[in-house]
Amino acid sequence: MPAALSLQAVRVVYGDRVALNGVSLDVDRGELVGLLGPNGSGKSTTLAVAAGLLDPLEGVVTVAGLQRRDDPHGFASRVGLVPQSCALYDELTATSNLTFFGQLYGLSGCNLRKRVGRALGRAGLADRAGHRVGTLSGGMKQRVNLAAALLHDPPVLLLDEPTAALDPTSREEWLADLARLRDDGHAVLFSTHHLDEADRGCDRIAVLDRGELVAVGPPAEVFGCRPGGRIVLYGHLRGKLPRFLERSLRQRFGPDVEIDATGGRLRLSALTSEELGRALALVLAEGVPLDAFHTPAGTLARVLHQVVG
Amino acid sequence: MTCPRRLRLILALAGKDWQLFWADRRAAALGFLVPIVLASVFGLIFGRPTEEKTAVRLPVAVVVEDDGPFTRQVADDLLASLRIEGVEVSRAEAETRVADRRPAVAIVFPRGFERLKDWKPGGSEDRPAVEIFHHPTTQPERQWAEGVLTETVMQRLAQNAFSGLLSSPNGFAAPFRIEAATVPGLSHAHFNAYTHSFCGMTLQYLLFWGMESGLLFLRERQQGIWSRVRAAPVPLAAVLLGKALTTAGVALLMVLVTFGFGRLVFGVTVTGSVMGFVALVCAASGLAAATGLLVAAVGGTEARARSVSILVILGVSMLGGLWLPAFLLPGWVRDLACALPTTWAMRGLDGVTWQGRGFVESLPNVMVVGGFAAAFLAIAVVGLMIDEGRRRRGNCPR
Secondary structure, three states: OOOOEEEEEEEEEEOOEEEEEEEEEEEOOOEEEEEEOOOOOOHHHHHHHHOOOOOOOEEEEEEOOEEOOOOHHHHHHOEEEEOOOOOOOOOOEHHHHHHHHHHHOOOOHHHHHHHHHHHHHHOOOHHHOOOEHHHOOHHHHHHHHHHHHHOOOOOEEEEEOOOOOOOHHHHHHHHHHHHHHHHOOOEEEEEEOOHHHHHHHOOEEEEEEOOEEEEEEOHHHHHOOOOOOOEEEEEEEOOOOOOHHHHHHHHHHHHHOEEEEEOOEEEEEEOOHHHHHHHHHHHHHOOOOEEEEEOOOOOHHHHHHHHHO | OOHHHHHHHHHHHHHHHHHHHHHOHHHHHHHHHHHHHHHHHHHHHHOOOOOHHHOOOEEEEEEEOOOOHHHHHHHHHHHHOOOEEEEEOOHHHHHHHHHOOOOOEEEEEOOOHHHHHHOOOOOOOOOOOOEEEEOOOOHHHHHHHHHHHHHHHHHHHHHHHOOOOOOOOOOOOOOOOOOOOOOOOOOOOOOOHHHHHHHHHHHHHHHHHHHHHHHHHHHHHOOHHHHHHHHOOOOHHHHHHHHHHHHHHHHHHHHHHHHHHHHHHHOOOOOOOHHHHHHHHHHHHHHHHHHHHHHHHHOOOHHHHHHHHHHHHHHHHHHOOOOOOHHHOOHHHHHHHOOOHHHHHHHHHHHHHOOOOOHHHHHHHHHHHHHHHHHHHHHHHHHHHHHHHHHHOOOOOO
């Protein structure tokens, strides 16, 4: 039985720049695969090729054994795509958006209405069905965005950095949604540059670097080779980080503990988990408003460094 | 893909664009209001009354420097003429006013004009002068004033010469009658000065609406939503036809609303073939839709497409006679304008609205406008398909 999604020796070139070079990857039904890589590594291009938006210069892409050039309709009908930016019409209501995208996949009448209603219910947006998408929150928009890709019940689901614009709480919900979709039998391939997301939810991880697939395997296998360096904790700041906190941490822990805040994102790292726990306790004791925090399995740069050498 | 499925797809795409058009109701309302305002203003500015009693009169300053009774009589006749709106002033004031174009022409009867009263036919020696001041930009008005002056003086001379022979209380009258008639076409009973402006401004706005639709399409292609549409099992041709269908539909509605307003408020009517009018409007709406896709196909970026499109639309509108009647343009420009769809659309609409032309007479215009629309559509579809192919091959960096 062919893989739900199969990329074999795919090569894509933009002008004189090689975007993908001999990428081969299979995703089966009931499997959740995370596509990891830094910016410009070829994640979006991989998803565009898998969705049939790009024809590879070399290589073969099949969905359930079908090639796009042989059966474009059959190929497209088996794929659901969630683009990186919210691919919905802000001016239309959630219902109108879903109805339109359902129509594009040949749904109509009672069947379409039922599916739209069910999708909105599943997304927890039944009471917002008549609201314009432009008036919904970022998290709600992304849920409608996902619902639009699922209306025609595709075996293959492709998501391009779906959690990029979400707060930690919404990200957790999203990862749970993806796991549920995997359990429902979808083949899910999603791109991210958050290592923790890939580590916690994925069955397999594919690491891309400069257009080449440098590692594929279960998270433990890929991250198992991570260096035994610092342990990192990420959190979402609801306010500003007090300036004195960094000084306090340095006085108490020396260079073993590092704290860094970029935008609303807090990064706390230490050499041991005990030190990290104590540092976190100090941060919370100073009343720093943190929404959620979690420890990733390592940093993407380190994993890449380890894998690529 | 089966034909009914393809049709359903096109209708779904068109329906989505229709919903998007109405989503911003104020913008949609402006889309209908702007051509109405433009047509009304152009009609008001360039409209000319056709009734004699309300005919346009030329403002003229009259200076009388001779004290003689004959000169006074001629000046009074001139001031009472229905062809001018005369006001008597001094020479100095006349010079000041003419320099300021208030009015642009002045007629001066200098000292010595009185001796003209003894003039006899054939006696050409020592003719008194009449001075005419005029602004450098008002040559036609000067000629107009000269004509009225000559008529007035000759009437007064003839009246004096033949006064013994005449007993009519109406005084001297020309030995013939002038029967003037406008010749707008088979019927001129419904001629309305606003008709031309409503035809012209509506056509121009249809092109602008087409451009706007094309720019929206360009914008949509830059967004993630385009990826989702292109990833769906939808042929590009269906996407383009859906877009064209909505653009043409909205254009038709714009014509309906604009002409409906013109009919109710300014009495704009279709005196010729209604079928011809409908056919021309459909062809012009198709032209608007095709123009939109052409803008999207060859425009490049949105900003570049907007600038070039505005220039082109204003150019073809002016040359096609959408602003002012084409006969005001030089002959070579009129010949050149035959290569523009706007010229054919405008002539066709003029023909069926106020010139009373029939369906068969309007057919050549319908066919030429429809031909232009089909050609634009073909170029746009081919261009966009080539572009899509390039994108699929990765020639357009994402």
